[in-house]
Amino acid sequence: MAERGAEQRIALVLEYDGTGFSGWQRQDDAPSVQEALEGAVSRIANHPVAVVCAGRTDAGVHAAAQVVHFDTTASRPLHAWVLGTNAQLPETVSVRSAHAVDADFHARYQAQRRGYRYVFLCRRARPALLRHRVAWTHHELDEGRMHRAAQALVGEHDFSAFRAAACQAPHAVREVYRLDVHRHGELLFIDIEANAFVHHMVRNIAGTLMAVGTGEQPEHWPAGLLAAGDRTRSGMTAPAAGLYLTRVVYPSHYGLPTRGQWPFLA
Structure with a gap:
């Protein structure tokens, strides 16, 4: 019989390729990251486990530093939660580290900030190797224009103009x-925290x-959209493939890593 002890709370930091998933949240009729992780952790714990994540990601969105917690009475060394869980997970999901937390x-609820990185590939030819890892555009994007326009969105605002119609949050103040835009060769990055x-x-x-960035709209356009608060006047919803959850920050006494490490996500 598996060894049992007092209930304890474990935090995991994981990365995943969101391509084949319906998103983080468990769905009745589609594979989700949550379902895969809960099944794997439950097998290692030898009892049903429910996990809570730092931020739900959409279908096709990736994570380099998603943080989850769960409660368990199973007595396991921390490395067992990493190695054992990974042995039960599909190859597109990996636990990077495990931590005993208070x-x-x-x-x-205790995440102080979250960071995402958008990766755009700007070239005429569509990608093959990075087809599920970047958002591809054949248009040339002017990162300087984009960065300057983005600064109007920094600070505390009502982001109703950038909120999906299906959003269930009670308000849009964030x-x-x-919010930085920069480039490295053909890759353009948007970093937001x-x-x-x-x-x-x-x-x-x-x-x-x-x-x-394409010049279709002027630099002051995002500021006007923010003030108007009307989603129907805003730009398109960018593809999921190029979006990564890269950072979750908690109070320092928990001792959790805050950033994913991957070649163009560090």
Whole structure:
């Protein structure tokens, strides 16, 4: 019989390729990251386990540093939660580290900020090797225009203009700490950090900035959209493939890593 002890709370940091999933959240009729992880952890714990994540990701969105927590009475060394769980997971999901945390730790509610990176490939030819890893555009994007336009969105605002119609959050007020656009060769990056995000907020901001980057819209357009608060006037929802959850920050005493490490995500 598996060894049991007092209930303890474990935090996991994981990465995943979201291509084949319906998103983070468990679905009745489609594979989800949550379902895969809960099944794997439950087999190692030898009892049903429910996990709570730092931020739900959409279908096709990836993560380099998703954080979850769960409660268990199973007595396991921390490395067993990593190696054992990974042995039960599909190859597109991997636990990077496990941490014993205080009972008051909550992966979602105690996250102080979350960071995402959008990766765009700007070239005429469609990608093959990176087809599920980047958002491809054959248009040339002016990162300078995009960066300047993006600064109007930094700070605490009502982001209703960038909120999906299906969003269930009670309000759209969020604080964006930074929103940077920069380039490395054919790759263009949009980095955004905020205390939280409403549904599709990052993808809608990215689509809006794309319209500025192509010259279709002026630099002051995002500021006007923000003030108007009307989603129907904003830009397209950018593709999921190029979006990564790269950072979740908690109070330092929990000792959790805050950033994913991967070649163009570090």
